[in-house]
Amino acid sequence: MQVKITVNGTLHERDVTPRTLLVHFLREDLALTGTKIGCDTSQCGSCTVHLDGKALKSCTMLAVQADGSDVQTIESLAQDGPLHPMQESFWEKHGLQCGYCTPGMIMASIALLENNPHPSDEEIRHGLEGNLCRCTGYQNIVAAVKNASEKMGG
Amino acid sequence: MATAVVGSRIKRREDPRLITGEAKYLEDIKLPGLAYAAILRSPYAHANIKSINIDKAKALPGVLGVFTGKDFADVNPLPCAWQAGGVQNNANTPRILEIDKVTFTGAGVAVVVAEDRYTAEDALELIEVDWEPLPVVVDAYKATQPGAPQLHENAPNNVCMEWTVGDQSAVDQALHSADIVVKQHILNQRLIPTPMEPRGCIAQYLAATGEYTIWMTSQAPHVMRLLITAFVFGIPETKVRVISPQIGGGFGAKIFLYPEYCLMPALSKKLGRPVRWMETRSENYISTTHGRDHITDIEVGAKRDGTITSLKVNTYANLGGVLSTIAPGIPTTLYGRMLSGAYKIPNIFCRVFGVYTNTGMVDAYRGAGRPEATYVVERAVDLVARELNMDPVEVRRKNFIQPEDFPYDPIILRGLKYDSGDYDKALDRALEMLDYANFRKEQAEARQQGRYLGVGFSTYIEICGVAPSAWIGLPGEGWGAALWESANVRVHLTGKVVVTTGSQTHGQGHETSVSQVVAGELGIAVEDVTVQHSDTLGTPFGYGTYGSRSTAVGTVAVYNSLQKIKEKAKALGAHMLEAAVEDVVFQDGKVHVKGAPDRAKTIQEIAGAAALAYSLPQGMEPFLDDTTYYDPPNCTYPFGTHICVVEVDPSTGSIEIKRYIAVDDVGNVINPMIVEGQVHGGIAQGVAQALWEAAVYDENGQLITGSLMDYALPRADFFPPFELDRTETPTPVNPLGVKGAGETGTIAATPAVVNAVVDALSPLGIKHLDMPLGADKIWRVIQEHTNGV
Numbered sequence: 001m002q003v004k005i006t007v008n009g010t011l012h013e014r015d016v017t018p019r020t021l022l023v024h025f026l027r028e029d030l031a032l033t034g035t036k037i038g039c040d041t042s043q044c045g046s047c048t049v050h051l052d053g054k055a056l057k058s059c060t061m062l063a064v065q066a067d068g069s070d071v072q073t074i075e076s077l078a079q080d081g082p083l084h085p086m087q088e089s090f091w092e093k094h095g096l097q098c099g100y101c102t103p104g105m106i107m108a109s110i111a112l113l114e115n116n117p118h119p120s121d122e123e124i125r126h127g128l129e130g131n132l133c134r135c136t137g138y139q140n141i142v143a144a145v146k147n148a149s150e151k152m153g154g
Numbered sequence: 155m156a157t158a159v160v161g162s163r164i165k166r167r168e169d170p171r172l173i174t175g176e177a178k179y180l181e182d183i184k185l186p187g188l189a190y191a192a193i194l195r196s197p198y199a200h201a202n203i204k205s206i207n208i209d210k211a212k213a214l215p216g217v218l219g220v221f222t223g224k225d226f227a228d229v230n231p232l233p234c235a236w237q238a239g240g241v242q243n244n245a246n247t248p249r250i251l252e253i254d255k256v257t258f259t260g261a262g263v264a265v266v267v268a269e270d271r272y273t274a275e276d277a278l279e280l281i282e283v284d285w286e287p288l289p290v291v292v293d294a295y296k297a298t299q300p301g302a303p304q305l306h307e308n309a310p311n312n313v314c315m316e317w318t319v320g321d322q323s324a325v326d327q328a329l330h331s332a333d334i335v336v337k338q339h340i341l342n343q344r345l346i347p348t349p350m351e352p353r354g355c356i357a358q359y360l361a362a363t364g365e366y367t368i369w370m371t372s373q374a375p376h377v378m379r380l381l382i383t384a385f386v387f388g389i390p391e392t393k394v395r396v397i398s399p400q401i402g403g404g405f406g407a408k409i410f411l412y413p414e415y416c417l418m419p420a421l422s423k424k425l426g427r428p429v430r431w432m433e434t435r436s437e438n439y440i441s442t443t444h445g446r447d448h449i450t451d452i453e454v455g456a457k458r459d460g461t462i463t464s465l466k467v468n469t470y471a472n473l474g475g476v477l478s479t480i481a482p483g484i485p486t487t488l489y490g491r492m493l494s495g496a497y498k499i500p501n502i503f504c505r506v507f508g509v510y511t512n513t514g515m516v517d518a519y520r521g522a523g524r525p526e527a528t529y530v531v532e533r534a535v536d537l538v539a540r541e542l543n544m545d546p547v548e549v550r551r552k553n554f555i556q557p558e559d560f561p562y563d564p565i566i567l568r569g570l571k572y573d574s575g576d577y578d579k580a581l582d583r584a585l586e587m588l589d590y591a592n593f594r595k596e597q598a599e600a601r602q603q604g605r606y607l608g609v610g611f612s613t614y615i616e617i618c619g620v621a622p623s624a625w626i627g628l629p630g631e632g633w634g635a636a637l638w639e640s641a642n643v644r645v646h647l648t649g650k651v652v653v654t655t656g657s658q659t660h661g662q663g664h665e666t667s668v669s670q671v672v673a674g675e676l677g678i679a680v681e682d683v684t685v686q687h688s689d690t691l692g693t694p695f696g697y698g699t700y701g702s703r704s705t706a707v708g709t710v711a712v713y714n715s716l717q718k719i720k721e722k723a724k725a726l727g728a729h730m731l732e733a734a735v736e737d738v739v740f741q742d743g744k745v746h747v748k749g750a751p752d753r754a755k756t757i758q759e760i761a762g763a764a765a766l767a768y769s770l771p772q773g774m775e776p777f778l779d780d781t782t783y784y785d786p787p788n789c790t791y792p793f794g795t796h797i798c799v800v801e802v803d804p805s806t807g808s809i810e811i812k813r814y815i816a817v818d819d820v821g822n823v824i825n826p827m828i829v830e831g832q833v834h835g836g837i838a839q840g841v842a843q844a845l846w847e848a849a850v851y852d853e854n855g856q857l858i859t860g861s862l863m864d865y866a867l868p869r870a871d872f873f874p875p876f877e878l879d880r881t882e883t884p885t886p887v888n889p890l891g892v893k894g895a896g897e898t899g900t901i902a903a904t905p906a907v908v909n910a911v912v913d914a915l916s917p918l919g920i921k922h923l924d925m926p927l928g929a930d931k932i933w934r935v936i937q938e939h940t941n942g943v
Binding site for chain 1: 165166168169170171172173174175176177178179181182184272348349350351352400401402403405434435436660661662663827828830831832834835836837838839861862863867869870871873875876899
């Protein structure tokens, strides 16, 4: 099936099989491998992207369902040069170790701040419950999101 | 700058590629002509394979090949590289695809290779297997009992090995003469490591040279190459190059040689295409190793004053349906030999049965044996305190090994001695953070109000920086190789430094911490150091990263090379300065004449002169380049105190962690930020075992917790912020004074939490609870005890 999906500002017109997951479309068809796959039950959030401005687990959607949509992946954040404040904060606060959950975690955290620019620690923890991290115990992820909120004028 | 860089919170050098999504993990690698493999796994826990029909699968368009175990009958089974020391091991290991029989759900029996992954998965559905199901046993104790289904002909009663440590008769005597003896049945449940990146492998065979390149999610690429070539394929080691690309966590599960890491190269050779296999999470849960799973009975004897005199432990360690690479070593060397904990216990005896059951393979998971030992010891101390109605803190202090006792020989470590420690100091600091006296008052008030508030302690010790080769190797502890670590340091003509290491980093930040040590020693910028690793081409052989050994062993190898490079730089610097080598010093990145700091040559100038070699002292070779193979003289023994405060809601059984305090001593610290991160993550995994995680098999050997829908991996809102501090007692074992920080949190946390919950519920007469302490279990226990009161 033909789809037209804008990804990171570029319109892509592709022929995809109907069962292709959006995450596979991004990774395999567009070679945007920053978005990760950590499970097969939509639990881990490693595949989180933004679809029309909202955080979405890209393993829960078919590429054909994203037809006509505007998708932002981790690759969009620093494509003009400087790091996004959320990326900077994850770096500064040691909010990552193995890095595998990180692209999804950063995309989810940006969406979290868009909905709530001044989150408390508890709100951050609650807001990120859809994203699993096995390395950090989440403590420095919370610190990173808090730091980004301050940087972004929250 | 030269000295300050070690010990400072430098932002990690590996992070820019990770936070931008540019890092290439295994599944991000695409080769021209890449084909995709999918594996058919046994739906039965115990069954004979009568026949497999692959015709329909082969006929599916897009399928390149379908193979079964019979196609690889000439390939050796995988090796078991760490068998329990000093005893008979009835070893049974996986084949790259099983041929006649399976002993656990998830064993691979057939493989499809196709043009794309979707087609490969479709074709799996078309393979027809005629199974003959057999009786199943999943419990390690039951498996040893008469009448249990037998998994392997060479392992009567399903016992792989029976191993002991200590003097049984002395322990029996000591228990007999003890003032009190407490007995307890203790379960340490099975866990699933769950690195966020599952496992995967890509292999490319070149027919012209007979060489393989294998990319795999491995914590130990050099060891993988050795095992694949020398043991499985029987080809020269030089025919294989193994590359671990960016690795998304391991926690032990990525140490081992798995069937797929041999199957992909075999497929690439058959098909003439590069082949990739990437595990799904559900596949990961059944086919990748699990951890823990002990059934234990203890008897602990003590005097009335709280002095512990004896500990007797009997453990059935579930090893799964076949042995993973180092499975028997975990519940023996790394468990039985650590049962003295931080205490002077004069009489210890431990018997371990390693048992086959119809469950997934069990091997090292973060902590690997030490969490199980620490859980036994720290529960035992609390049981003694409870029996004697003493403060558990006082019982701990009473039995602590004292600073003047080091090096301390706990006897059961077979000659190794605890290196250094000040256990009271860490305990004191943690109690201060808690405000212990005040807490007990608060607890008393809470109990008056019918609230269940509790505190738990874990004054743990562990063993890391494994290990002296002669101690752990075949004649001693049964490890089938050596366990030194290697490093090469080169200072290039431009003054930039390249370090290659046999260690493998998969989240620990070695690229940063190693750079800090290099920068500190050579007096150069961290940015001028590049750390290369994880590719057998171009790095010296190394045993890989596990057992918290990469700093205490791997980085010491780097440090030792740096000393040799500094010596050479001094000799060349003196030559350049026309001074005698005795008259110069190496300081802050320069060689200068003593008393005349302006008469100096920078390390960059010296490196340039060494590389150009126009004028070298007589007999000196060009270039600043040194390789070290460092075999540690001892392991290292981090310690500390973890304290958990909980409140149990009796109406729901739910447990709130109110505070979590950790004071760890990992020796000297290279980067406190990284160490804290390791401790945070470790605590999370240890707490998760206490409260939530459990791999559960039903009686048919089906994994009930077979996906992230069912396995309770903790989320951000499960935890309070952890309160951390450190004491620093350098180890005398290595010149950096570092002990290792990768596993302390996991080892320490589990008993702290369980001790806290038992303390909270002690007014009900509860003395022990088996993990995980889910709300349903706790609610039932409270009901039973309340109704009984």
